[in-house]
Amino acid sequence: MTAAEAVTFDDWLDGRRPLHLSTNIGTDRAAFQGWRNFKEAFAPELIGQAYEETSRALGRPVTSCIDPFGGSGTTALACQFLGVSPTTIEVNPFLADLIEAKLSSYDADQLVADFSEVIKCRYREYAEPFPGAPATFVEPGVSNRYIFSRPVASRIASIRAAIRKVADPANRRLMLVLLGAISLSISNVVVSGKGRRYRRDWEKRQPGPDAVDAAFSHAVIKAIYEIRRYENRLGKGYQVLRGDARELIPTNAGYDLTVFSPPYPNSFDYTDVYNVELWVCGYLGSSAENRELRLSTLRSHVQIKRSFDAPVLESSTLERVASELDGVRAKLWDQDIPAMVSAYFADMNVILTKLYGGLIPGGRAYMVVGDSQYAGVLVPVAQILNELALAGGFEVAGEEPFRSMRASPQQGGREQLAETLITLVRV
Secondary structure: OOOOOOEOHHHHHOOOOOOOOOOOOOHHHOOOOOOOOOOOOOOOHHHHHHHHHHHHHHOOOOOEEEEOOOOOOHHHHHHHHHOOEEEEEEOOHHHHHHHHHHHOOOOHHHHHHHHHHHHHOOOOOOOOOOOOOOOOOEOOOEOOEOOEOHHHHHHHHHHHHHHHOOOOHHHHHHHHHHHHHHHHHHOOEEEEOOEEEEOOOOOOOOOOHHHHHHHHHHHHHHHHHHHHHOOOEOOOOOEEEEOOHHHHOOOOOOEEEEEEOOOOOOOOOHHHHHHHHHHHOOOOOOHHHHHHHHHOOOOOOOOOOOOOOOOOOOOHHHHHHHHHHHHOHHHOOOOOHHHHHHHHHHHHHHHHHHHHHHEEEEEEEEEEEEOEEEOOEEEOHHHHHHHHHHHOOEEEEEEEEEEEEEOOHHHOOOOEEEEEEEEEEEO
């Protein structure tokens, strides 16, 4: 395959031009990115910008990139279309498999055959579709409130069982994550940045098993079309590491670039956003497994009791913020918030330290972060992380506003909170 025959980064984006790199509006038009909607993802063009700037600084094209918080897989997927070898770390097993499904190569004919077999075997009835799931998951639920009606839950479980019989691991993974991705659309709930809530008039809107079949078939057929169209991307290699980035970031690995957005210290457990998919796909089988996964995430929230022990860090701003938060502790909705904020930066300091070791001299880190606010105390995340990065040996090459967020009620009001793109250089 020659470079002229390869599908490029611009081919993949198909003429999309965002108003700003901070918005992902229209990203779902880019192949693979519509498989599951990610409202807060950044634009793929950010990776393109990071690639160009870092290549110029190095005097050669970037060849390797690591993303320690894989999320939607935007960084890794963009890297493949740029001809860069990506490494992605993701602690959430549903997201890790979704990322790998986007990055994998397929025998499209075999995928079509496997999909046909799954569709033929989807009619088995299940008395207990999701063993171990919360009581609210399947009808009758609790106080007659439930996420899935029993016929819908049974059809989902039947399709999942048929998928598990598929021999090809890539095809099996793809269809499983697509089943998870469509599950919310045929449920009684919606998920947003504020958590999960029931749809308006959900009792009157009860999809049946046919809706499951239609949504799943549409998702798989769309994916097969995109796989065929974009199979000749510039790069096909990748590495997906499953687990805690604090432990898995390779040091002395010689990466040219890292582009990522970590969880924000906004007291929201991002595991909750994907809880439905985690149970639907079978990644969770008990409340203990759910707790274990939540404990593997960054200490950015207080929705689960855990240790918030943290060392003293080299940041005068963090020292001031910690003191101010301690002074308003009585006004906070959770007394652990001051300790959580300090623990978050201790975790991020580990991430920055390991990335410094993993990048080559002159390698760059592009990091999108967001501020938080509690009881009127602003937590200027970018400023604190810059101080930690400087103490760790990085140079700060750039800091620019990315977008603004509306503060949640838990964070103390409706003021706009800044998001910032930080660019660091490994000295």
